[in-house]
Amino acid sequence: MKKVLSTSLIAGVLLVPQLVGAAELKSGTLTKPSNEAPTTIVKEYAKAKGEFKTLESKRDKVGQVVKLQQTVDGVPVFGGIVVGVVDNDGQLKTVVDDTKQLKGLHKSIKLNEQKAVARYKELVGHKGAYELEPAAELVVYPNGEEAVYAYEVTGTILDADEPSRWTYFIDAASGKVLNKYNQLAHAKPTNGVTGTTYTGTGIDVLGQSQTFKTTKSGSYYYLQDSTRGKGIYTYDAKNRTTLPGSLWADVDNVLNTTYDRAAVSAHVNATKTYDFFKNTYGRNSYDNNGAALNSTVHYSRSYNNAFWDGSKMVYGDGDGQTFTYLSGALDVVAHELSHAVTEYTAGLIYQNESGAINEAVSDIFGTVAEYSVGSNFDWLVGEDIYTPGIAGDGLRSMSNPAANGDPDHYSVRYTGTQDNGGVHINSGIVNKAAYLLASGGSHYGVSVQGIGVMEMGDIYYRALTVYLTPTSNFSSLRQAVVQSAKDLHGATSTQAVAAAKSFDAVGIN
Ligand SMILES: [Zn+2]
Structure with a gap:
């Protein structure tokens, strides 16, 4: 089957460079003990970097996890996230700082929401009905060297050859397209029967x-x-x-x-x-x-x-x-539903490295689910179905991505524009790291001690739900996974060492 981008609704694929500034993870004793609320502690720590509103504050095994959204006069900054983990003494222990630089931002807004939606429809060029009508939200968009106001517009189409859910970033002043990608999402309520x-x-x-x-x-x-x-x-x-x-x-x-x-x-x-x-994770459905x-x-x-x-x-x-x-196939179902989990947690953008992590995470949980349920477990992935916006092709191998022509090391990563910047291709690099962490082995001269499928899954689940952000790249993934291993097993644990080695083995620093 063809990948959807080759049969895309829009002629030509426009890809802009990855959003600038990848997340930075810091760990240690970052603040003194405090009786303040965890959200206050994290906001206080982050305030030098800008304005923030609370997205989420939840307790977990390690402490209180606080997620903040960067804002400008209340308008969200796309991908601008700070995550803080506060321990029981009110000390900030780990921070992921993914605040965006807002150089050159000035408030020039010429389109309103209706105009942005009209522009979107003209760009998508779909003649039929929308399953979900396009909706526009004003955001601050870090666009390469400078930030601009933009509308993030998304609509879902089902009555076409290939279903799609395009997101466009449309400059709020000029109407220019700043970025676009295709990812299906968001649930609608269902009416069942009473009985x-x-x-x-x-x-x-x-x-x-x-x-x-x-x-x-x-x-x-x-x-x-x-x-x-x-x-x-x-x-x-x-x-x-x-x-x-x-x-x-x-x-x-x-x-x-x-x-x-x-x-x-x-x-x-x-x-x-x-x-x-x-x-396995105490998660009540994808949301x-x-x-x-x-x-x-x-x-x-x-x-x-x-x-x-x-x-x-x-x-x-x-x-x-x-x-x-x-x-x-169970792994087909689990792969797709894991995309929904990702959307509700890390929100990894389905493009370039963040998109490859998104794909790999779905492969990983599809495989962990197979293992956990005892359903024909192997390291092959049935990507013979439609993923959000992308039709995959045959099977992938997590243990040996190269068998299907996918890269298994960062040095041989795909840098072209097909497949949303190689989301189903470069996922092989992460898949290989996850495989090595679970099963152990030697790759490119680096030996990794295997810690088992379930422990690998626990660590990736924590990385996904706590530390990864929409614009995480492979390097942020390494930091997130290693920190998660330390959180769950200790800083010098076998698991933490193996996690770091698994990324060494695939050339991710
Ligand atoms: Zn997928």
Whole structure:
């Protein structure tokens, strides 16, 4: 399958240099003990760098994690984030400083939100309807050497050859496009049925017997699991392209026909992915607030693809040769839902190095989920489905990215503009580091002691949810992962040493 950028809605791919100024991580005893609220402590520390508002403040194993958004007169600075971890004595122990330089910023705003949306529609050039109407938000955009006011505009399109969710940054004075990328996201609420929970049985795509939760309402059992978060729902598109289709209804709660298999797999794999994040990381769905997990199967006819449209997973049946029912693989489901977790946590921009980290994180949690659930675990990744905005191609290998032509060391990274700046290509470098951290081995003359799949996953999960920011690059990733290993296991622990070595081995300093 082609990557979506080669069949993009817009002719030509415009890529600007990565936003300037990567995050800096500092650790140690950064402030004296204090009785102030953690948000106050972090704001006080950061105030020399500008204005901030609190994005999040939450307790975790190590302390209180505070995330601040950089602002100018209340307008958010795109990618401008400070993260602070405050211990129980009110001392700041770790800071990620990703504040942006705002050189040359002056307030020149000629477009309003409606004009920005109109400009966006003209640029995207889509004739049909939008699944989610474009919405514009005024931001301060660090644009290379100088900062400008811009509108960040995003809309979702499903009724095209390839679904897309383009984000454009449009200069608020000139209307010029400053940057753009394609990433699907954001959930909409779902309406299920009201009824009683039952346990259904059925046969999945791989021919295995499964049990799962259904809801009985009237004379039907629906594929609606109301016991997890805000629910897990599976729909039938009946080989049409109208979404979400109808909530899957079965008369006897036994789903054992060939037509049922895709639905059984989608429902069970969504359940397993939900349980994986809940049981392993204490995360209640991708937004950590129980967001409903929706799946639609039998989308279109012989459709050789699957995608996450921001509110649901959508699976084709495959043509029976290149693909079978695409809901069959757990790592496919977990990969896509991990993109949603990333969006709600680090917010890694789907472009260049931050985009490659975004992709790698999805590969990593897809694989950790497989391992954790005991579902055909290996270091191969089924990237045979649609990722946010990008259709992947065949399988990737995390243990040996080079086998699929992907780089396994920073010195051989891809520097072109295809694939959003190589998000599915340079992910190989991070995947290799994660593989080495879990399994150990020697690479480019560097030996890494393996710490196991689950411990590797714990460390990356902490890095993702605490220390990574929208514009993190590979070097920030190293800092985030090593710090997470230190947080969880101690500064001189085997795990922290192995984490650092795993990045040495792939040439990330
Ligand atoms: Zn992906």
